[in-house]
Amino acid sequence: MENFDLLVIGSGSGLNVANCVANRGRSVAVIEKGSVGGTCLNRGCIPSKELLYHADVYQTVERASEFNISASVHEVDFADIVRGVNEDVSADANSIRNGLQSSPQHELFEGDARFVDDKTIEIVDGTDDGVRLGAESILIATGSRPSIPDIAGINNIDYLTSTDALQLQTPPDHLIIVGGGFVAAEFGHFFGTFGSDVTIIGRQPTLLPQVDEDIAEAFTNRFSNRCTVHTGYVATAVIEQNGMITVDARRSEYGDEPEIFSGDTVTVTGDELLVAAGRKPNSDTLNLDATSVETDESGFIKTDEYLRTDADGVWALGDIVGKYMFKHTANYEAKTVANNILDTDRRTVDYSAMPFAVFTSPEVAGVGACEEELRLQDREYATSTSEYKESARGQAMNATGFIKVLVDLEGRILGCHIIGPEASTLIQEVVVAMQSCSGTVHDIRGTVHIHPALPEVVKHAFSGQFRPGDTIRQRQRD
16 A cells, blocks of 8 residues: 555645645655546536627627617637637646656546545546555545435436536527526526527525625516516426426425425426536545534535544545635645645634625625525625716716625624626735735725726725614514
């Protein structure tokens, strides 16, 4: 059995830790069962956002008439778009693989990892089948996979997951999407822009139910103008006949256990079905029963504030931890784990200013608490909003959307949420203020903003008139 200083299971953000440890002259092994580079590179952020940018360009041309410019799209080579993106991804993955294989500081093993005990891994179903490896430290970074809900008949259907949808070289005539979260919205935007009729069936009352309620409501209303949206419905059955897929759904009182259904139903038929109903951790592939590693009821690995598991010397990061399932979160966690493996002065993880973005149309981004969270916590807070059209640049862009700010009564930023153009870029100023400055409205108000650039929308939101939040208003009424 070969022994290493560090053994990393998964080649996404776990590679960041592997590289840091290897650069200190320690021996490192990486186990990967598929394409090197992890979910983000191969079947997540990178290919999806490359494809989505093509949709953004298409929409820019479509909107030209708003600015008294006559322009139209004459032809779209959809297959070439998809092939080009996947070729880029494949080239990047091969480059990483070649780098690992040629590195004297890393050793790459191919196959599935199974724990034998807390310090021993066996590789199965791969090139290195049967090899056993030991390590002083082990990092679990095996990510997640699409979660498939319990829908009658789903196992008899050739449905798509997000991974499959990235490979389609022809837009469906009618795409049905089960799920109403980030992935559903982004793929709905992409395929809808390129000509597919899109129907979304979402279990919760709005699309993007993870975001602030005002943003989610505004997004649902805007998106409903482009696609057919059935929110508050649960897909209950699916059948495939003559190449067409039919989904039955029933209106649901979400959150009740067992699910309570009303008599309202919808039936939708299309030529493709995309299941985008969340993700599940890959912890069930690791034989964790042979270890001291503990998981929660959903299978996510339990870690402490240093990202240590319950097994001595075993760490975890990324989707399999389940805190915030974003690539930038995993990269942040990787920096923390690398420091904590290599140095005795350990750092804790801090998710208080962890941003997110949804690259759809309209774009959505946010950081910190949502208003409904503050209400549930019985927190005192105040809010301020600013619309894009209130800025000179927003007017020039004919932009719709708004920014919503949540602060405590001392002016400390509790959350900020944006719907509109460049939301993913605009939110970054707020993240920096929360994480690296005083974390108050004065960080934004006191900063010079270029005029007439779009970030003035952010400044206006933080410089406007704050109004009491719902909890404060309720106490005032009482």
